[in-house]
Amino acid sequence: MEYPKNHKDIVEDLMAGKFLLPSVKYFDSLKENETFYNEFFKESFNYTLTVTNDFAYVISPDTQETLSRDISIFFAILCYELDRDGRNFLDQIQYSEFEMEEIDRMFENSSFIDLILSNKQLKDTDARRSLINAMNRRHIVEKVTEDRFTFTSAYKVFIEFAIELAKSRSKEVEPSNN
Amino acid sequence: MIKAEPISIIRFLGNYYDIIRELYNLQNSEGIIKHEQLAEICRRYDHDIQQQLKDYKILRPLNSDYELRDVYYKLMEFILYEFKPMLPETFEKYFVSMSELYRKIKEGVNGDKMILSERIINLQVQIREFLDGVEKNTVRLLHETRELKANVDKMDYRVKVHKASFWIEYYIIPLNQVLNINYQDSVANKLLEISDFANQRRLNFDEEGLRVQFEKLYNQLIQTNDDLLRQSKILTNELLPLIERIRTESLILTGWIEFLRNPYKVTTPKILKSGRSGAYNKNLFFHTKEFFEQFIEEEEVFIEDNPVDHEQWIFNKTNVKAKLKEQVPVQDFFSWCKDELMNEFNEVDAEKFFAMCTLLFEEDIEKEFSDKGSKTKIKTPHSKMTVPKIKILN
Numbered sequence: 001m002e003y004p005k006n007h008k009d010i011v012e013d014l015m016a017g018k019f020l021l022p023s024v025k026y027f028d029s030l031k032e033n034e035t036f037y038n039e040f041f042k043e044s045f046n047y048t049l050t051v052t053n054d055f056a057y058v059i060s061p062d063t064q065e066t067l068s069r070d071i072s073i074f075f076a077i078l079c080y081e082l083d084r085d086g087r088n089f090l091d092q093i094q095y096s097e098f099e100m101e102e103i104d105r106m107f108e109n110s111s112f113i114d115l116i117l118s119n120k121q122l123k124d125t126d127a128r129r130s131l132i133n134a135m136n137r138r139h140i141v142e143k144v145t146e147d148r149f150t151f152t153s154a155y156k157v158f159i160e161f162a163i164e165l166a167k168s169r170s171k172e173v174e175p176s177n178n
Numbered sequence: 179m180i181k182a183e184p185i186s187i188i189r190f191l192g193n194y195y196d197i198i199r200e201l202y203n204l205q206n207s208e209g210i211i212k213h214e215q216l217a218e219i220c221r222r223y224d225h226d227i228q229q230q231l232k233d234y235k236i237l238r239p240l241n242s243d244y245e246l247r248d249v250y251y252k253l254m255e256f257i258l259y260e261f262k263p264m265l266p267e268t269f270e271k272y273f274v275s276m277s278e279l280y281r282k283i284k285e286g287v288n289g290d291k292m293i294l295s296e297r298i299i300n301l302q303v304q305i306r307e308f309l310d311g312v313e314k315n316t317v318r319l320l321h322e323t324r325e326l327k328a329n330v331d332k333m334d335y336r337v338k339v340h341k342a343s344f345w346i347e348y349y350i351i352p353l354n355q356v357l358n359i360n361y362q363d364s365v366a367n368k369l370l371e372i373s374d375f376a377n378q379r380r381l382n383f384d385e386e387g388l389r390v391q392f393e394k395l396y397n398q399l400i401q402t403n404d405d406l407l408r409q410s411k412i413l414t415n416e417l418l419p420l421i422e423r424i425r426t427e428s429l430i431l432t433g434w435i436e437f438l439r440n441p442y443k444v445t446t447p448k449i450l451k452s453g454r455s456g457a458y459n460k461n462l463f464f465h466t467k468e469f470f471e472q473f474i475e476e477e478e479v480f481i482e483d484n485p486v487d488h489e490q491w492i493f494n495k496t497n498v499k500a501k502l503k504e505q506v507p508v509q510d511f512f513s514w515c516k517d518e519l520m521n522e523f524n525e526v527d528a529e530k531f532f533a534m535c536t537l538l539f540e541e542d543i544e545k546e547f548s549d550k551g552s553k554t555k556i557k558t559p560h561s562k563m564t565v566p567k568i569k570i571l572n
Contacts, residue, residue, distance in 0.1 A: 014450075015450075017449060017450035017451070047450070057449070057450070058450055059448040059449060059450055060448075060450050060451050062451050063448040063449060063450070063451060064449050064450065064451040065446065067449060068446040068447055068448065068449045069441060069442070069446045071446075071449075072437065072441065072446045072447070073437075073438070073441050075434070076434035076435075076437050076438050076441070077438070079430060079431060079434050080431065080434055080435065080438070083423075083426070083428070083431055084415070084416060084423065086422075089428075089430075089431075090428075090430065109411070109415070111320055111412045111415075111416050112438060113408075115438065115441070138449070157447050158447060159430055160447075161433070161446065161447045162429075162430045162431075162432075162433030162434045162437065163429050163430055163433055164433070165433040165436055165437055165444065166328075166330070166429045166430070166432035166433035166436060167429070167433075169330050169432070169433075169436045170330055170332065170432070
């Protein structure tokens with residue numbers, strides 16, 4: 001049987017829980033063979049493959065809930081604090097480089113400090129660094145240096161989650177027509 | 179007096195939490211729990227606990243109706259983290275009571291020790307209550323203002339501004355004044371004054387017991403000051419600029435604010451659990467090895483020096499030098515060293531070889547270097563050296 005080009009790289013990255021990004025040369029190969037990979041991951045591991053123009057990743061029925069929750073809290077507080085500071089948080093996440101020192105300052109002065117201190121992955125500088133490293137391994141952020149990083153297009157998964165949550169909550173309070 | 183054991187009451191609260199929560203909600207919305215409402219809730223949960231609620235003094239009768247006793251109401255408020263905002267005017271009572279207690283402590287510092295001690299204790303209680311009140315208010319104000327920012331109810335901008343102005347005018351600005359250390363009549367300023375006094379007295383008071391009490395008061399005030407500063411920072415950074423902040427609205431931020439209300443009760447995006455190594459993973463071997471290695475019990479190993487293993491060799495420069503002098507002229511000094519070592523020890527040990535090389539630095543040995551730059555090779559058990567040919571003339 002003949003496998004698509006860069007098959008090994010594609011499978012290796014996705015199976016490590018990484019987001020595959022358009023900047024990687026074999027992203028196109030995955031997109032061209034999307035049907036094959038959908039079936040491949042479903043049949044081989046019962047994983048679901050999601051491919052968009054911005055990223056691709058697989059999810060297992062058994063999800064890594066804690067990491068996902070910690071990353072979501074991280075994004076939520078970051079967006080909230082950037083907005084509080086009068087900055088356009090979406091522009092910042094899309095185009096800006098972040099410095100660990102700036103993140104620390106934002107988190108330490110946040111009014112969500114109780115939540116931050118009670119979270120093992122966010123409670124202090126070291127914990128936050130380790131979370132950024134975990135996000136780096138999964139290609140959600142890209143480290144420029146040891147202290148600086150940018151977000152990859154994988155941030156959209158989490159932003160989309162916030163939008164969906166807002167929509168569902170708004171529906172809950174919408175008055176019924178009956 | 180309550181007949182039941184304290185632990186029975188605590189268990190009762192746990193067992194019938196759902197009913198008590200409903201009673202709390204009812205009192206919150208209607209200010210009172212009607213007799214028939216209480217009966218209906220108990221019937222719905224199929225638990226006839228009305229008598230226990232009264233016996234354990236959880237409910238207080240009000241004519242034929244009821245209300246939750248303050249201590250249980252506050253307990254529910256606290257564990258649900260849902261506080262009613264207090265009008266800052268309420269904080270004025272703390273200013274009055276603290277000022278009065280402080281004045282009497284100052285005046286009575288040389289008077290009756292017993293009453294002085296009681297006043298210090300009471301002052302500490304007032305400070306604790308005040309800080310608690312401020313913290314609760316900030317929590318509630320943060321909650322209200324975040325709701326306004328999230329705007330899940332899709333309020334019109336005009337309504338939002340109206341609400342924000344209400345919070346700012348009646349709650350946020352007055353609370354900021356209470357916490358403003360630069361304002362002479364603020365509680366924060368009064369606390370600073372008391373702190374200075376307690377600091378002096380904790381270092382300078384005849385009676386040890388009271389000195390310790392002043393010390394405790396001082397430490398409490400240091401901590402209170404830090405806490406109030408934190409609350410004040412929230413007011414300045416987040417609550418006062420509320421009008422400015424609600425100008426922009428974003429669906430994303432609405433989602434995040436909703437999420438942060440209780441992040442542990444929402445299902446977050448699924449991501450792959452990468453704990454296992456796939457067949458393609460290049461680290462599979464090392465991960466497996468590492469996994470099994472943790473179970474290997476290694477025997478303890480002791481390393482002891484064994485002095486008998488080899489005899490320590492001491493370089494006798496005089497003897498070797500005399501030997502060299504006997505054989506001059508020597509055409510190649512390093513080869514001579516090698517031969518000497520081979521004759522004596524049957525091998526060229528690096529340490530011994532280098533020791534012999536030190537003869538080259540002897541002033542009374544005349545040397546000549548080869549113009550052609552010819553080299554010779556010396557092999558030891560662990561190394562190979564390429565050294566120049568040096569002739570010893572005298």
